[in-house]
Amino acid sequence: MRWSNLLIPTLKETPQDAEIISHQLMLRAGLIRRLGSGLYTYMPLGVRALRKVQAIVREEMDRAGAQEVLMPVMHPKEIWEKSGRYEGLKNVMFRVKDRQDREMVLGPTHEEIITDLVSREITSYKQFPCNFYQIQSKFRDEIRPRFGLMRCKEFIMKDAYSFDVSSEAADVSYQKMYDAYVRIFKRCGLHAMAVDADTGDMGGSSSHEFMIPCDAGEDAILEADDGSYAANLERAEGICDLPMVFAGAELALAAVETPAVGKIEDVAKLLEIETRQLVKTLIYVSDEKPVAVLLPGNRDVNEIKLNKVLPGAELADPEVIREVTGAEVGFAGPVGLDIPVIVDRSLKGLKGGVIGANETDKHLKNFDLERDCGITEFVDVALAYAGDLAPNGKGRLVEKRGVEVGHVFKLGTKYSEALGANFLDENGKSHPAVMGCYGIGVSRTLQAVIEQSNDKFGIIWPISVAPFELLITVLSPKDENCMQKALDIKTILEAQGVDVLLDDRQERPGFKFKDADLLGLPLRLTIGERGLAKGEVELKARTDKDFEAIPLDQAVVKTFEKITAMREAL
RNA sequence: CGGAGAGUAACUCAGUCUGGUAGAGUGCCUGCUUUGGGAGCAGGACGUCGCAGGUUCGAAUCCUGUCUCUCCGACCA
Incomplete structure (x- = not known):
């Protein structure tokens, strides 16, 4: 191809609205042009690069035994109602109406569509395992499109869906996709890492995200320094290994005056103690009932983890807190509280702690969790931090940032049950298929390549x-x-x-x-x-x-x- | 949606505070010169100053409304 026959509008100056290097370079090298927020045209050079990524994805998906299909972008809303996600995803789905006033949605993902197809076409155990994929534009009404192709309202995704007769068989399919993903990103010249991830709206039992480490990444990752563990921050488990035994451990509970001092940092300063010696007592409301959540003073709640223990939990309003604790906000404590208490596991063995007295302007010291509250059950509801031990107790967690380019999920039977994707086994018995789903942000991957490989002169x-x-x-x-x-x-x-x-x-x-x-x-x-x-x-x-x-x-x-x-x- | 910022030439931006003929650099067109790391000279084209109202003799500039874009938070490939 001759340059003079291609539109390659290079720019000497950096466009004003590009913040990160990959976005700047994509614009400067004439790969993309913006139409609107989160909407981009791929220029001739951009299309060529995109096609190369797609070709690699196709090769590896085919090699892994997946079959390419192409499903409609536009879906009748009824199919989304079957899985309950018409409600669940209502904030991300673009909706349109046809001339008959029928409501349609632009596909943000295709679990429902493929499962519907499979429910009709795959009916015998003899047809398993099977895996279908497509490469296609997806539409999501993102709250905030960002960074060029990194987060778009319309973007190109490879999505694959596996169907198996059992969860053991599904694990095999999952592993095949996982391995294919490793090869895909490697072949794209990317240094990707797989991390434990939350399943979010997708549901299912477990998932891994494929992350490209870079400072511009939108996700926080915690990785063990010995490489034995890595997880998305929202999922990561960290073990704080410092003993939670402080001065005054053997003494009886005693009140201390803390006039007008309710914030953790201020109380710690006043009493001249570490923040972690204090117990953070948060009042949540779940199912319209108040619940107390206890954490060390230097830790924060991981709302995703908390939601698994307390579905729909939200921080209580000040009025509720006053009602429950009998004190102003900032003086809540577990002793004498008449509501369920959830205790983060990092508080295990706490002796000599300081808690709110459930009385305005007062705290209690010498708190012993087991002695004073009889608490012996613990859950993990805290955000993990860099410096914590990894869950295996070996490596120490280090924080990184990353771009999520792929995500694989074990879905179980959530969608097959909702949409009737059942099959008959050898004995003529009906079972729902066990599913997995697997996404790669193709356009995002392209930009991630540039984000990871450039110098002051341009793209590499x-x-x-x-x-x-x-x-x-x-x-x-x-x-x-x-x-x-x-x-x-x-x-x-x-x-x-x-x-x-x-x-x-x-x-x-x-x-x-x-x-x-x-x-x-x-x-x-x-x-x-x-x-x-x-x-x-x-x-x-x-x-x-x-x-x-x-x-x-x-x-x-x-x-x-x-x-x-x-x-x-x- | 909350917070912050920006809309003036194709691009990067000045001009707005303090109202008075719409600017610079880059790019584009023409000519001459130049030709190994974003050349020089000369000439030229390109603007509803985001949009709509208002104030005023007069508005890019002041006021009101509105739209769009970028960044920070909650969503996700």
Whole structure:
């Protein structure tokens, strides 16, 4: 392909509304243009890179035994009502009406649609296992689209759905997808990590997210420093290993005056103790009943974890707190409280703690959890922190940020039951299929590649997803000899299956080199009059500091060798 | 939705406080020169100052409303 035949609108200046480097570079290199918030056009170069990612995804999904299908983007609302997600996802779904005033939704995901299909077509145990996937635009009314392709209202996703006869068989399907994901991201040149994740709206029993570590990532990850554990912050379990025994452990409960001091930090300061010696007593309301939640003073509630113990729990209003504790906000404590108490496991063995006295301006010290409350049951409802021990008790947790590019779920039978995807076993007995679902944000993956691979001059494409593999820069396109040599090389390499972009623009060399670095194609072959006079052309990888002069008659061979080596490295 | 900021040429931005002929750089077009890391000179085209009202002799500028975009929080591939 010739540059002059492609719209590649490179920008010298950084567009104002791009915050992170990958977004800036996608705009500057002319890969995408914005239509509206969270809506982007893929320019010719962007489409080429996107197709490369898609090709890798297809190859690996096919290899893993998944079958490609293509489902409608637009769905009748009734099918979403069957699973209950018409309500559950009502804030993310775009809704439209047809001329009959029938309500439709634009698909944010396709569990319901594929399960409906399978319920009709897959009816015998002999047809299992099976796995269907598609690559398609998804629509989500995101609260806040961000960072170019990172979070869009319309984005391209690969979604796959597996169906099995048992949960053991489903585990095998899950593992196959997990392994395929590892290969996909590796082939895209990405350093992805799999982390334990929450299942969120999707439901199901367990899931892993595939994260690309980078500072611009929207998710927080906690990883054990020995690599034995990694989880999304919202899911992570941390063990605080410091003994919760403080001065005054053996003494009886005693009141201390804390006038107008209700905040953890202020109480700790006044009493000259650590914040973790204090017990944070939070009053939640779940199912219209108040419940107390206890944590060390230096920890916060993980609302996702709490919701599993206390469905729909929300922090109580001040009036409720006053009613329940008989004190102003800030002086709640577990002793003498007449409501259920949930205790985070990090409080296990607490002696010598300080609690609210359920009396305004007073706290109680020398608190012993078991002695004074008789509490012996603990749950995990706290946010894990960097510095905690990993759940296996070995590594220490370190915080990272990451971009979620893929997510695999074990769904169980939630959707198959709701939509009647049952099959008959050997004995003619009916069972719901056991499902898994697997998503890759294809467009997001593309941007993640750039976020992870760039320098101050521009993008550095891994060859597997680069819009072109080779850039031939013709320094003097007017010179017939130069142009002819370049075209000859291009023709041969293209015949050998190399994606070649020929910069035939009538521009000064410096201008073309800057654009070349910005585009970041993995290999550049420079052909100029000066070199040709010596019978030489120049070869330079995007990551090389300097070019290598090679004889003209070896240009094709050497270039092909390099391309081959680059391909094989991924 | 809450908080913060921004809408002026294709892009980056000045001008707004203090109302008085709409600007710069980049890009684009033409010509000449130049040609190995975003060239120089000369000439040229491009604007409903986001939109709608209002105040005023006069509004990019002041007032009111409204829309859009970006960033920070809750959602997710």
